[in-house]
Amino acid sequence: MNKIERIYRMRRSVLICAFICSLFLFGMLCIPLPFLSLLSGRPPWNLPGNYYMAIYVITGVLSVVLLLILMTRYFLFRASTLKDPDMRRAVDDERIRINWLRAYRAAFLTMAGIHVIFLFFESHLYGLGLPHAAWFSSSAGLWTYFGAAIFYTRESKNERA
């Protein structure tokens, strides 16, 4: 495996890790809603917050630590490899940059869509009282961002092959 392939592989592992962590955080916000609703006898859109804050914070801290380890490893290797200008040109090509930008677009549209849904609930119903709505939309945005980045990177990798 040459150095460029190793960089791609390390970046992909960082992205996959970030994707799984953000998906887990997002899933934790979505999955317990019916159970909490059954337990408290209140509808899913009107639940009190602070139910699983401790688990959420622990998962968040673990995800951040894991990501930091992977990212430090990746950036150290990348910095040592990209001292060579030819190598730098080979890694930072236009298509990869466009793929990152497409991932930003997907994440933005997801977050905007979630806010439109929230807005509808705020104006037409009593308000979507999701526990930690801000975390909900943030983790959904990050999850989409990493997912889209993995998807588009895979697509361009297939094209390269």
Next chain:
Amino acid sequence: MSALERFERIGLFGLIGIFLCSTLLFGLFLFRILYSWNHVHFIFPREKAFQVIVVVLFLSIVFLAMWRHLRLKTLTEKNPSLRSVLKDEHTRTNWLKAFRPAFFLLLTIQLASKIPTMIWHWPWDVPYQSLLSLSAAVMTLTGAFLFYNRRSAHE
């Protein structure tokens, strides 16, 4: 002025209008958070300002999108070679670049609304918070696109 120039100019004015509307909306929100409504009563009665600007913003976005779609269809039916001129790679990249700051802004607003509450138990009770985030997002998206478009035109 050719039909192509007119098309691009009207699109640009539409985007500037959307940018100004969303900036006004966002500014009113900030004004409300910082000083409360009592100071803006001389502009509009309570809640009326939001309703008027939201409707104007929504209608202008829908109108611009529809107008652009129909006009593009008419122009390219007459002259198919215009499609490549109008849908060029630079404009597409500028739009893609504009999504990046808009996404970061949305994320920052979400975190900014949550972290002070978690750390200092500072109550963040802003009515229509989704509208605040959306107006900031539209403002940044259009503003960033106009900025990148202007810069690439200069280049």
